[in-house]
Amino acid sequence: MLPPFPENLDKDQEKQYTAAWWNIFFLVIGSIKALLLVICVIFVFLLFDIQPTAFWKKKEINYTTKSTYVPIVDADDRIENGIHVSSGLKFDENFELVRANCTACHSGKLIAQNRATREGWQQMIRWMQATQNLWDLGSKEPKILDYLEKHYAPQEVGRRATIDVAEVEWYILNIE
Ligand code: HEC
Numbered sequence: 001m002l003p004p005f006p007e008n009l010d011k012d013q014e015k016q017y018t019a020a021w022w023n024i025f026f027l028v029i030g031s032i033k034a035l036l037l038v039i040c041v042i043f044v045f046l047l048f049d050i051q052p053t054a055f056w057k058k059k060e061i062n063y064t065t066k067s068t069y070v071p072i073v074d075a076d077d078r079i080e081n082g083i084h085v086s087s088g089l090k091f092d093e094n095f096e097l098v099r100a101n102c103t104a105c106h107s108g109k110l111i112a113q114n115r116a117t118r119e120g121w122q123q124m125i126r127w128m129q130a131t132q133n134l135w136d137l138g139s140k141e142p143k144i145l146d147y148l149e150k151h152y153a154p155q156e157v158g159r160r161a162t163i164d165v166a167e168v169e170w171y172i173l174n175i176e
Pocket residue numbers: 098101102103104105106110111114124125128132133134135144148
C-alpha cells in the first residue's frame with residue numbers, strides 16, 4: 001500500500017517514515033469528509049429551499065399573496081379584493097406609508113374617491129401642507145405619490161368604440 005521505503009533506513013527512521021505516510025493518508029480522508037459534509041449541508045439547503053441570506057436579510061412583504069400577509073392587528077385590518085376594508089384604500093406596495101401619513105385627519109375613503117395625476121396629488125398634498133397642517137413628508141413623499149399615481153390616477157377614457165356599419169341608421173343630409 002505504501003510506496004517502498006528508501007533504502008538504508010534504521011528501525012526508528014522506518015517508523016517515522018510510516019507515521020508520515022499515515023498522517024498524509026488521514027489528512028486526505030479528513031479533507032474528503034469535510035467536503036462531503038459541505039456537500040450534504042448544501043444539499044439539505046437546496047432540498048428544503050432554505051436561503052441562507054434570509055437569515056440576515058429583512059423580510060420583504062409579498063403583496064401579491066394577500067391572504068398570507070400576516071401582520072393583521074385587529075379585525076378591521078381585513079383585506080378584501082385587494083382593498084384594505086377599514087380605510088378603503090388599495091392594499092399594495094407603500095400602503096402602510098399612506099395609511100400612516102394620510103389617514104390621521106380624514107378617512108382613507110376621501111383619498112379613494114379622488115382621482116388625479118401625480119402632479120395633481122402633489123398639489124393636493126401642498127394644499128394640505130399650506131392650509132391643513134399636513135407635515136413635511138420628506139423622502140416618503142415620492143413613495144406616497146407612486147402609490148397614489150398607481151391606484152388613483154384619472155380613469156382612462158380610451159378610444160371610442162369601433163362603429164358597427166350595419167347598425168348605423170343612415171340618412172340623407174338635407175341641405176336647404
Ligand atoms: C394634517 C391633517 C391631514 C393629513 C395628515 C392629510 N390630510 Fe388630506 N385633507 C385634510 C383636510 C383638513 C382636508 C379637507 C377635508 C374636507 O374638505 O372635508 C383634506 C382633504 C383631502 C382630500 C380631498 C381634496 C378635495 O379636493 O376634496 C384628499 C384627496 C386628501 N386630503 C388626500 C390626502 C393624502 C393623499 C394625504 C397623505 C399624503 C392626506 N390627505 C393627509 C387634512 C389632512
